[in-house]
Amino acid sequence: MERTIQTVAVLGASGTVGSLTGGLLAQNGLRVYFLSRTREGSQKGLEKAIAQARSEVIADNIICGDYDSMLSEAVPKADWILECVAEDLSVKQAMYERLEPLRRPGTIVSSVTSSLVLEDLPKGRSEDFQKHFLSTHFYNPPGKMSACEICGQSKTDPALVEFMADFLHRRLRRAVIPVRPTAGFAGNRIAFLLFARITELAAEYGVEMMDYLIGPYTGRVMAPLATIDLVGLDIHKAIIQSLQTHTCDALHSKLVLPDYLEKMIGQGHLGRKTRDKGGFYKRLESGQYEYIDPKSLTYIPAFQPHVRFVEEAKQLIHIGRYRDAFEHIREAKGTEAGLVQEILATYIAYSYMLVGEVTEQKYGIEGIDRVMMTGFNWASPSLLVYMLGGKEKTAELLASKGLPVPASLLEDTVWERYPFNAGRYFPAK
Amino acid sequence: MSRENVYLLGGYQTDFARNWARENKHISAMMREAYEGSLAVTRIEPRDIQAAFIGNFAAELYCMQGHLGAFFVDFDPAFRGLPTCRFEGACASSALAALSAMAHIQAGLYDCIAVVGVEQMKTVSPAKGGDYLGTAAWYERESAGIEFPFPKLFGKLGDVYEARYGLDNRHLARIAAINYANAKLNPNAQTRDWFMDYNHACRTGQYNTAIVGRIKVTDCSQVTDGAVCIYLASERFAAEYARRLGQTPAALPRILGWGHTTAPMEFVTKVAESEGQPYVLPWTRKAITDAYRRAGLKDCWDLDAIETHDCFTTSEYMAIDHFGLTEPGQSWKAIEEGVIEMGGRLPINPSGGLIGCGHPVGATGARQLLDAYKQVTETAGDYQVPGARRVATLNIGGSATTNVVFIVGR
Structure with missing residues (x-):
């Protein structure tokens, strides 16, 4: 079956990177869950996304919520989970552990990290999780900076990296730069x-x-x-x-x-x-x-x-x-x-x-x-x-x-x- | 009377998203970039250029700089002594420069002329810029003391349509959305990275404020900096140039037809004089039909695309029936039927037009000609209209006071 992305769950949507990247997805017609620790935080993220787009219209594509009450609704529906939580290995790994039982097999999981060792991030996760895990390093603010470095780790399906590169370029108009999994990327x-x-x-x-x-x-x-x-x-x-x-x-x-x-x-x-x-x-x-x-x-x-x-x-x-x-x-x-x-x-x-x-x-x-x-x-x-x-x-x-x-x-x-x-x-x- | 063919050899457009004041650049830097880029694209050499015609509206106001032709002479040592001239006709300035270049070539005076359109507008506040633009109307009567005179004038154009034929603002929103969508395909468009869609264009609010009457922000072209350098050439030069590129002259685009009219300056006079006539702006219509006649076209359906002057959504609404896509007053039909969209029967503004690509006033006519060139040479990239062979441009100055139409084709 041909892969499509229509729904995205953004984790860490209260922060600048999460909210603005999530906003970019909504601007391009995707249905986006803005998730963070609190619903208020996600709501603030939505406001940042609206300010970036200079349009309230994008709110029609965004659903705000907190992890405790909405992760279980959003993750099974998501075709892509974009993780933008704190740049800390243990925080990210704890989040991936919560995702594992909720995500459908084949759901894409990407991290915006560039400085952590990519190979370490999905350690302990299932084979399907690791096969569909990669880094999509958006530059900030994405409304002005179009760069997106993309990179898989050793177990990532290379076809998935190719698919995402094409999606990021065609649908999100990113300047996609395939990079090797080295610290800081390029x-x-x-x-x-x-x-x-x-x-x-x-x-x-x-x-x-x-x-x-x-x-x-x-x-x-x-x-x-x-x-x-x-x-x-x-x-x-x-x-x-x-x-x-x-x-x-x-x-x-x-x-x-x-x-x-x-x-x-x-x-x-x-x-x-x-x-x-x-x-x-x-x-x-x-x-x-x-x-x-x-x-x-x-x-x-x-x-x-x-x-x-x-x-x-x-x-x-x-x-x-x-x-x-x-x-x-x-x-x-x-x-x-x-x-x-x-x-x-x-x-x-x-x-x-x-x-x-x-x-x-x-x-x-x-x-x-x-x-x-x-x-x-x-x-x-x-x-x-x-x-x-x-x-x-x-x-x-x-x-x-x-x-x-x-x-x-x-x-x-x-x-x-x-x-x-x-x-x-x-x-x- | 049969006249010599005039060829259009392409050129270069600066990135209309740039803010040259923020870069602390002089207006001549913009002209220089357009010129140097045009050499790289066309492979024309400095020694080929026999004159330079500059189209510019109001550099004296925006940049405290006149006499723009003289800057061209600095671009290459070969240009010392080069004949240069600056042309002004409000937003139609560089179309007038191109018309004059064409006439000089047909008169046998020159074989290859650089036509540069340029405007630097982000040097002043929007209110001050709006006031400067007011000088393109009858300032004393139509602009003095009015914050944004041109949105008001083109809002009135919508009012006239509403009174004579009826007008639904959702059709104007659709025009805006199409232009923004097309601009996303154009790497030089001012709004290529902006968010805008039909729903946004329909709403009024914090991010889409009402300017005056029916005109909202999304109905307007934006303040833009930009320059374009194109080349017009004689048959003799075109033949030699084609040989240089390993082509035949028949492969090169030429100006198939043109129209040029001037209506009374004041908008109310224009409208009063068109009362009872089918077309709201008959002198704009005449420029179009003159161009059709000179190009030997039966009607608009002999065209493959149009680059029109959508300084406001109302001016594109006007252009749709004036080009003859619909009966007078029925432009909405072409919008509803998707005729003017990419993939439609006759796409309008594949480049994004003035609303999407940008409107550096004195550069727009040259930009339209360059986009027409790109279409008929199939070099427009993502905004290419497949198989385009004939493209029309409409460049208007003031409230459709100066009207210049070109038909470009092979």
């Missing part, structure tokens, strides 16, 4: 290594300066430390620790959690979720920002850095001369230029290094390109190779920064394609 593995290195550099050069240097003009919609504030410093730490534990590669030493960052977390400076205490940034009542001083852990006023090559590059971007801007960055001299070049080079080197490890070799750089563009709103690694003048010049840059020059970069031809719509990744800011 996107978080790459992005958080860079975040880690930038937090390390911030200890020496300051928060405001690092976000100025690695600002949007370098190929991202949001500066990196501001992004960590958005993610939450506690989540950042959990992801870095997971990557430290479960990955090993030539750039592993860059996966650091500086002391000051640990102290910030200890003192409750977690980012936007602790608005009063702040994170790397603290928003004042006036609307202005202060930045934390990593040395004293106090907030200091903005000093608005002004570095000539950065301003010149932004001016070129302002008038649409993107490649000229990156030639300017590549050729710039001085400490600040060195930092920008190092981060760009690390991003490119690490991304190409991981071809074959986080994504299948056959996809070349394209899978990683796609997740960085649609999951983070960053210019893709191959786009930066184009902007920096091609792979030979890029390889020279990597070597000059003491970074490995991956064979996959030297063999790459993707960067040669004309980068339509590339300008969107380079705000002149």
Whole structure:
């Protein structure tokens, strides 16, 4: 019988990921159960989903309830159970245990996890459960970020992974990236290594300066430390620790959690979720920002850095001369230029290094390109190779920064394609 | 009088979902992206381009920048000294640029002209933008002191239909839903990732507020930034270009017919003058029938698709009977029978139109021509109308004051 998905049970629908992903499903005409510990929590999730869709109409497709009273109704009806509960192995496993007697054989169960070891999640569950278990890692918010990494574990039916990839693409309009079952998959593995290195550099050069240097003009919609504030410093730490534990590669030493960052977390400076205490940034009542001083852990006023090559590059971007801007960055001299070049080079080197490890070799750089563009709103690694003048010049840059020059970069031809719509990744800011 | 064929060689559209002010980009960056993208798509070379005609409505207001043609000269060293010109006709600005390019080619002045349509609109608040748009009407009489003059004017168009023939707002909601659904298939459409369906379009509420009268948010095209660069060429250039691509000139689309009329500026005058006539906007109807005649078409059923100017659902409702899909006043029949949907007998706005794809005012006419090109060359991707050979475009400026129609085909 041909498999179809019409009804979905979303577990953890009170949270941001669960509610917004569940809302996306409802927007696309699926009947969705929003389940969480309390009905009120699920109802709040529904409100978030409505705000994302900017339409009350989607509520017609959503049924809210709590686990105790509605799990037994929803799970047997579900064709797909999307688990978005807390990123904790024991919590997830306890939930799977509750699902086991309720789900119909063949019902798909997917987790939104990317940092836990996928193989461990369905341990102890039936053969049918494991055969139909996979990770569907939606990026947040799904209304703006279309990336979805997809991955089975060793016992997952490969045909199921193919079916879900097709469903996510066609029905939910996701940019589907098949990944290998490694910690952080592709996107978080790459992005958080860079975040880690930038937090390390911030200890020496300051928060405001690092976000100025690695600002949007370098190929991202949001500066990196501001992004960590958005993610939450506690989540950042959990992801870095997971990557430290479960990955090993030539750039592993860059996966650091500086002391000051640990102290910030200890003192409750977690980012936007602790608005009063702040994170790397603290928003004042006036609307202005202060930045934390990593040395004293106090907030200091903005000093608005002004570095000539950065301003010149932004001016070129302002008038649409993107490649000229990156030639300017590549050729710039001085400490600040060195930092920008190092981060760009690390991003490119690490991304190409991981071809074959986080994504299948056959996809070349394209899978990683796609997740960085649609999951983070960053210019893709191959786009930066184009902007920096091609792979030979890029390889020279990597070597000059003491970074490995991956064979996959030297063999790459993707960067040669004309980068339509590339300008969107380079705000002149 | 027989005139030389004018060929349409394709081009490039920027992603209409972008906000260029938020990217801190100058309007010339948008033109540059459209131009550079067009070279990559068409394989036309800078040395081929003999003139650049720019369609733009109001960069002086939105961006404090005039004289847009001069920016084109910066895009390549080969363009120093290039003849350039800017055209303005409200929302029909780039259709006028294309008409003029066509005339220059037929006069034998140039063989290949770049036509760029561009508008950056997200630089100001909606209220200020609405006021600027009011200058496309008779500002003193129809716009001054009115918050959103154009929704009001096109709401009145619906009122005229209601008075003369009857109008059910659910048909307008269906028009909106079709355009949004089509836009989901278009990777450059402004609303491709937005949620909207018929039920939402029927409701009024927090997320679909009433603007004025029968016009709700979902009845309106949205404020859009965008640029398009297309190429028009002579028979001589087209022959050489076709050789370059390993094709025959017969494989290249050309402008089969065109119509161009101007109605009185004030909407009440237009409507008063059409009293007792079958068509609410007779000058729009004339532009369409002129284009049919010049293209040698019997009627709309000789077309495979239409890209029309749905700045509001009421303007598409008007276009349905004015193109002749139904008798005057019976546009609802084509909507109910699914004629205008993808897969219908004559799909309207496969691209999503202005409501779904977006409406960067001065770029819309060029965008419609580019989409017509894509349809007849079967390169429209997911929004391709299978086997399309002839496509019409209707670009209107003001309250259907300037009307420009093209028929594109092979």
